[in-house]
Amino acid sequence: MTLPRAAGAAAVEPARTWRCRDRVLAIVDRPLVMGVVNVTPDSFSDGGHFLEPAAAVEHAFRLAAEGADIVDLGAESTRPGAEPVPAAAQLRRLVPVLEPLARAGGVCVSVDTASAEVARAALDLGAHVVNDVTALGDPAMPAVVAAAGAGVVLMHMQGEPRSMQRAPRYADVAREVAEFLGARLAAARAAGIAADCVALDPGIGFGKTLEHNLQLIARLGELAALGRPVVLGASRKRFLGTLTGDAPADQRLEAGLAAAAIAVWNGAGVVRTHDVAATARAVRVVAAIARARRDAAHD
Numbered sequence: 495m496t497l498p499r500a501a502g503a504a505a506v507e508p509a510r511t512w513r514c515r516d517r518v519l520a521i522v523d524r525p526l527v528m529g530v531v532n533v534t535p536d537s538f539s540d541g542g543h544f545l546e547p548a549a550a551v552e553h554a555f556r557l558a559a560e561g562a563d564i565v566d567l568g569a570e571s572t573r574p575g576a577e578p579v580p581a582a583a584q585l586r587r588l589v590p591v592l593e594p595l596a597r598a599g600g601v602c603v604s605v606d607t608a609s610a611e612v613a614r615a616a617l618d619l620g621a622h623v624v625n626d627v628t629a630l631g632d633p634a635m636p637a638v639v640a641a642a643g644a645g646v647v648l649m650h651m652q653g654e655p656r657s658m659q660r661a662p663r664y665a666d667v668a669r670e671v672a673e674f675l676g677a678r679l680a681a682a683r684a685a686g687i688a689a690d691c692v693a694l695d696p697g698i699g700f701g702k703t704l705e706h707n708l709q710l711i712a713r714l715g716e717l718a719a720l721g722r723p724v725v726l727g728a729s730r731k732r733f734l735g736t737l738t739g740d741a742p743a744d745q746r747l748e749a750g751l752a753a754a755a756i757a758v759w760n761g762a763g764v765v766r767t768h769d770v771a772a773t774a775r776a777v778r779v780v781a782a783i784a785r786a787r788r789d790a791a792h793d
Contacts, residue, residue, distance in 0.1 A: 509723045509763060513690045514622040514645030517602050519563060521723055521763040524781040527774045528766040529562030533587040534571045547590035558601045561774030567591060568606035572627050574659040581611040596620030610634035617642040627651055629678040636685030647693045647725050648678045652701025662701040668713035671696050676720050693764060695725040704733045711757050718761030726757040727766035751776045
């Protein structure tokens with residue numbers, strides 16, 4: 495069987511590092527794994543499971559032990575139909591979790607927020623990455639990220655969580671997402687954010703139909719060609735359930751591993767997942783096969 499290769503595969507050398515404050519994360523032998531911890535009551539998969547700070551901290555350390563290079567803390571659900579959460583409410587959820595993680599050290603912490611106020615407070619407490627679904631939509635965010643030298647994930651979303659899945663439309667989804675992320679990368683650099691601090695996320699499920707999601711995963715090489723690590727977050731998402739007979743979120747592991755494997759084969763440098771141990775094992779195998787293919791091509 496021949497594994498699929500992305501259309502428009504990257505002609506440039508893929509990004510090998512991602513700088514996140516004092517951490518330089520290497521993407522050489524394998525992709526990075528970003529584990530998800532949602533301290534929310536309403537996230538689509540694990541909402542309500544980790545509202546208690548002690549449970550969230552324990553889970554974060556468990557994910558790190560399972561192989562997460564980064565732990566992504568989210569205090570605002572961005573599932574389809576979700577309402578915005580004020581900064582003060584996000585911080586009430588985040589601070590009791592972030593403080594003990596920062597004190598312990600060792601864990602590279604990302605904060606999933608579009609609020610510059612939340613990002614500033616989280617970075618002051620020791621976070622390393624801002625995972626921004628609006629790609630610096632808050633006018634104050636670029637200065638916050640630049641001043642801290644933080645890593646930042648710029649994500650594509652058509653619309654906003656409340657309305658993004660009503661009728662998403664594209665003439666060419668991969669081309670349009672690549673153009674948007676290229677423009678946001680340029681804007682980040684113009685605002686003083688170092689290029690090596692930026693990662694790019696096509697926003698699977700954020701204003702996309704099932705077919706849009708499939709096209710983006712199949713053509714990730716077009717995003718990798720922008721020269722920064724591509725983040726792929728497909729874990730447990732609805733399109734995987736649709737493809738597997740309407741499986742509920744907690745029964746989409748195999749589907750998520752398949753999506754992660756193909757994404758890594760097609761150029762993803764970071765895989766965001768709820769299922770860290772299984773995903774870390776799967777992407778190591780894919781990365782090893784990809785290295786063997788490259789070695790054979792150079793013989």
